[in-house]
Amino acid sequence: MGPNLSALELQQRRCGLAVALGLGCWLLRPLPPFMWLPGAVVGAFLLWAALELAGLLWRPQRWH
Numbered sequence: 001m002g003p004n005l006s007a008l009e010l011q012q013r014r015c016g017l018a019v020a021l022g023l024g025c026w027l028l029r030p031l032p033p034f035m036w037l038p039g040a041v042v043g044a045f046l047l048w049a050a051l052e053l054a055g056l057l058w059r060p061q062r063w064h
Helices: 007-027 039-058
Strands: none
Touching: 007 039
16 A cells, blocks of 8 residues: 555555455355354455445545
8 A cells, every 4th residue: 555546546455355355255164264253254344345345336535
């Protein structure tokens, strides 16, 4: 996260991270390390990803 990134690029990166973490955790759930995570943690990651996507679609940050 460099200082030369715009607000929209930072929001897109944060959204991408949230989606990758949420979907990755959900899809890898059958594997042993992810199997031990409580369902609330996986649900929280997916909720975070959904909120980030909604924020990006509803009101993208275009200005500093």
